[in-house]
Amino acid sequence: MNKKPESLKKSKKLAEDIIGEFDDSGQERLNPVEQLARDLNRAVEEAIQGTDEPWRSSILNMGGGHDEPGLVKLVEYIRLVSFYHVQGGFMQGCPLQFPAEVCRAVIDSRGRVEPWGQCRTCKVLLPESHTIARNKMIKQRFFKNCPVCGSKL
Numbered sequence: 001m002n003k004k005p006e007s008l009k010k011s012k013k014l015a016e017d018i019i020g021e022f023d024d025s026g027q028e029r030l031n032p033v034e035q036l037a038r039d040l041n042r043a044v045e046e047a048i049q050g051t052d053e054p055w056r057s058s059i060l061n062m063g064g065g066h067d068e069p070g071l072v073k074l075v076e077y078i079r080l081v082s083f084y085h086v087q088g089g090f091m092q093g094c095p096l097q098f099p100a101e102v103c104r105a106v107i108d109s110r111g112r113v114e115p116w117g118q119c120r121t122c123k124v125l126l127p128e129s130h131t132i133a134r135n136k137m138i139k140q141r142f143f144k145n146c147p148v149c150g151s152k153l
């Protein structure tokens, strides 16, 4: 064993750092911002898996700066719903399901799309579009019945 003291010190420090990231039960210690970022990334992954085809594949193949604006809008909406899913509050844990009707409505909408509320039965968030006409904000809801469970909204 011919290890130089310096490299020994380094590897000892490295091991301490690795051990330091775990608490006694082997759980990683994350600060609240790291935890939120990690939860959000997980939620976005789950949300993309919960998106109907062909849009799921389209999203997974995005990149290169030439993405369709409608698809970019859909991804923004999915990220927003994922954020509501992880943050505290009454929308926490909302389903990460994006049926074809929702994808189509978001992609085809003019203006910005945001969730306006939640289905009382299955808790899924539902989108509405925000457009500006004659200096007035016009909000338009897309559904009268929940596209996930069919309940009247």
Ligand SMILES: [Zn+2]
Pocket: 119, 120, 121, 122, 123, 124, 146, 147, 148, 149, 150, 151
């Ligand atoms: Zn529903």
